[in-house]
Amino acid sequence: MGSTLSVIASIALIRGTCHDLFPEELRCLLRNFSSRFSSELTMIIQDTHEGSSNHLFSAATSYLGSKALSAISSSIPRRLTAGRNESVRTLTFGLDRNSEVVDNYNGMPMKWRYNSDFNSTLNMDIEWYELTFDKKHVDIVETQYLCHIIDEAKRIKDQNRVLKLYTARSDRWNPTGITFDHPMTFDTLALDEDLIKRIIDDLDRFVNGKEYYKRIGKVRKRGYLLYGPPGTGKSSLIAAMANYLNFDIYNLNLSDISSDSSLEYLSLHVSNRSILVLEDIDCSIMLQNGEIEHPPGAIFMNKHAITFGGLLNVIDGLLSCCGDERIIVITTNHKERIDAALLRPGRMDIHICLSYCSFSMFKQLASNYLQISNHDLFGKIEKLIGEVQATPAEIAGELIDGNDPKNCLEGLIRFLESKESNAQPLNAPILASNLVENKPENEGHGQNSYKMTDLEDDVITNNNDEVKLGAAEFTSKTEVGEYIIKTESVAILRAVMLKHGDVAGNTFSYSVQYRASLLEIVCRIILELHAIDLRDVTEAQVKSLLTTVEDLESVGLEVDWLHQRLVLINEAIKLGENGSTPTQDMSENVQDIRETDLETKLLASEEDGLVLQEKCTHIEDKLVKLKAASDKLLETISNPEAQQSSNCSFHTSLVDGLL
Numbered sequence: 001m002g003s004t005l006s007v008i009a010s011i012a013l014i015r016g017t018c019h020d021l022f023p024e025e026l027r028c029l030l031r032n033f034s035s036r037f038s039s040e041l042t043m044i045i046q047d048t049h050e051g052s053s054n055h056l057f058s059a060a061t062s063y064l065g066s067k068a069l070s071a072i073s074s075s076i077p078r079r080l081t082a083g084r085n086e087s088v089r090t091l092t093f094g095l096d097r098n099s100e101v102v103d104n105y106n107g108m109p110m111k112w113r114y115n116s117d118f119n120s121t122l123n124m125d126i127e128w129y130e131l132t133f134d135k136k137h138v139d140i141v142e143t144q145y146l147c148h149i150i151d152e153a154k155r156i157k158d159q160n161r162v163l164k165l166y167t168a169r170s171d172r173w174n175p176t177g178i179t180f181d182h183p184m185t186f187d188t189l190a191l192d193e194d195l196i197k198r199i200i201d202d203l204d205r206f207v208n209g210k211e212y213y214k215r216i217g218k219v220r221k222r223g224y225l226l227y228g229p230p231g232t233g234k235s236s237l238i239a240a241m242a243n244y245l246n247f248d249i250y251n252l253n254l255s256d257i258s259s260d261s262s263l264e265y266l267s268l269h270v271s272n273r274s275i276l277v278l279e280d281i282d283c284s285i286m287l288q289n290g291e292i293e294h295p296p297g298a299i300f301m302n303k304h305a306i307t308f309g310g311l312l313n314v315i316d317g318l319l320s321c322c323g324d325e326r327i328i329v330i331t332t333n334h335k336e337r338i339d340a341a342l343l344r345p346g347r348m349d350i351h352i353c354l355s356y357c358s359f360s361m362f363k364q365l366a367s368n369y370l371q372i373s374n375h376d377l378f379g380k381i382e383k384l385i386g387e388v389q390a391t392p393a394e395i396a397g398e399l400i401d402g403n404d405p406k407n408c409l410e411g412l413i414r415f416l417e418s419k420e421s422n423a424q425p426l427n428a429p430i431l432a433s434n435l436v437e438n439k440p441e442n443e444g445h446g447q448n449s450y451k452m453t454d455l456e457d458d459v460i461t462n463n464n465d466e467v468k469l470g471a472a473e474f475t476s477k478t479e480v481g482e483y484i485i486k487t488e489s490v491a492i493l494r495a496v497m498l499k500h501g502d503v504a505g506n507t508f509s510y511s512v513q514y515r516a517s518l519l520e521i522v523c524r525i526i527l528e529l530h531a532i533d534l535r536d537v538t539e540a541q542v543k544s545l546l547t548t549v550e551d552l553e554s555v556g557l558e559v560d561w562l563h564q565r566l567v568l569i570n571e572a573i574k575l576g577e578n579g580s581t582p583t584q585d586m587s588e589n590v591q592d593i594r595e596t597d598l599e600t601k602l603l604a605s606e607e608d609g610l611v612l613q614e615k616c617t618h619i620e621d622k623l624v625k626l627k628a629a630s631d632k633l634l635e636t637i638s639n640p641e642a643q644q645s646s647n648c649s650f651h652t653s654l655v656d657g658l659l
């Protein structure tokens with residue numbers, strides 16, 4: 001034992017002496033000399049290059065630090081440095097002075113040696129790596145290996161860094177941001193499994209799609225629209241996305257921004273590999289109600305100074321040119337209030353509807369909060385969740401306070417039952433907020449439905465039972481006149497055109513696609529009016545529809561006839577609720593509608609006598625029907641008992657005469 005120690009001590013002494021006698025410069029010289037006769041080549045990578053810091057050197061530091069302890073490196077260096085600072089999530093390692101590590105790159109050994117020394121000429125420490133490899137691999141090192149190091153270092157750095165959340169104040173981003181430490185991940189997010197998989201696939205394709213985007217000449221940005229009632233997990237999904245991608249979040253409330261130029265400035269100062277979130281956009285960008293004068297084209301402005309054009313510029317213009325790998329997420333509780341131009345693929349590539357809690361979502365929440373995957377009470381909860389609209393936030397709220405699963409689940413059942421007793425029936429009318437998205441295949445609450453487009457802008461719809469590729473919104477379209485619209489709206493639009501002419505004709509300053517999307521909204525309102533049971537409609541719901549129609553009118557759509565009809569329905573509901581009889585006003589209103597229809601048709605047909613005659617006959621036929629309907633309506637409304645027994649006529653009177 002004593003002799004072993006003395007041998008080690010002697011070696012250390014000799015090494016120390018050699019080190020003192022042969023300074024680093026001399027040893028380098030010797031190595032260079034011997035390399036002339038060697039098959040190996042050594043490349044020096046210094047910390048500075050041509051007067052500025054050398055990115056390859058810092059990339060090598062991160063790369064070798066991650067390799068130093070891993071099994072991929074064939075040799076673990078004798079001396080390592082270790083540490084951690086505020087900007088990273090885990091410990092980081094590095095090579096110590098004169099330490100070596102061998103990295104096997106596709107079977108080719110790459111020897112790395114780290115060195116540092118004091119440079120008396122520069123009066124500072126200098127650091128460098130020596131990378132030694134077989135001369136025959138020089139091309140691979142130059143064209144592949146060094147790029148691989150840079151890419152890997154970037155990935156490692158991104159993966160390890162602490163995420164930041166930036167908010168804007170006085171039109172500037174908070175310069176340091178705050179640490180974003182949200183625990184939500186795709187594992188804990190309660191969402192349909194298949195939907196999560198599709199979102200992850202899309203994110204993966206996006207972050208790994210550098211070459212793809214380059215090839216097709218498209219800027220690497222992706223727009224997501226998250227919409228749905230409050231508490232359905234929009235913010236939670238953003239957090240899960242940020243954690244999955246390791247992207248910082250820039251959260252912008254447009255109401256806080258004073259001008260388009262401030263918005264531009266902020267968008268230019270969003271870093272790459274980040275998510276720009278515009279929350280509750282419908283609250284910040286309002287549809288004008290016609291009271292405010294504004295230049296043509298600037299139809300959607302908020303009460304401050306941001307124009308719709310300014311917003312599009314951020315999404316399409318400046319951001320497109322000046323950033324890379326950016327995701328823009330827009331959230332809203334009312335998708336139908338957002339201009340279709342903003343929602344089109346290329347701007348908002350993926351639309352995700354976050355809806356009320358389904359049973360599978362509840363099971364995920366139960367697993368998160370109570371750590372149970374099954375319970376005797378699950379059957380009852382499944383039934384209630386199928387009948388009641390409860391948001392994941394509400395369900396989570398019931399599960400959060402308590403350690404005893406049984407108590408929590410019983411509390412949840414009581415909560416759902418109380419909701420059920422106050423709730424609308426299942427076939428309740430559709431709120432205006434659901435107009436755009438509540439297509440037949442997505443109907444049924446407690447279900448999670450969504451549409452999303454992938455890189456090639458396919459559309460995927462899901463109603464929990466089936467997943468269709470390339471269906472619905474963007475693919476199944478038909479032409480009506482110059483408008484290309486969803487097939488399901490064709491019959492209605494044709495009928496509207498026949499009866500009211502081209503109601504979007506006055507909006508010619510907008511694109512045909514945009515006008516088509518406005519017409520789609522009209523069709524959907526009519527479709528919904530035909531589908532709903534008017535006995536269950538509340539005044540608030542009709543008012544909501546009215547707001548949408550007013551919005552349409554404010555952009556120039558001629559839908560006064562629809563407006564009047566909704567007013568009439570509203571009146572009828574009020575009368576029905578009060579049990580009173582119709583007023584003279586109301587019967588005049590019905591008469592007005594008939595006369596207006598006739599006048600419009602007559603005027604529109606003035607030029608052509610034959611057409612006029614034909615149309616008159618057609619209109620007269622319709623008037624006869626409308627008269628019968630309105631008589632029935634008046635009769636029904638004047639007799640509340642009859643209204644109960646003949647809801648069918650009531651409905652026919654109020655709705656069917658529309659077209």
Ligand SMILES: Nc1ncnc2c1ncn2[C@@H]1O[C@H](COP(=O)(O)OP(=O)(O)OP(=O)(O)O)[C@@H](O)[C@H]1O
Pocket residue numbers: 188189190191229230231232233234235236237333354392393394396
């Ligand atoms: N899908 C979900 N999975 C897990 N938890 C959820 C989910 N949805 C909501 N929650 C819970 O409810 C809380 C509120 O949800 P969140 O803020 O994500 O909803 P939101 O749709 O963004 O609401 P708002 O529109 O009001 O901003 C979250 O903190 C989370 O605890």
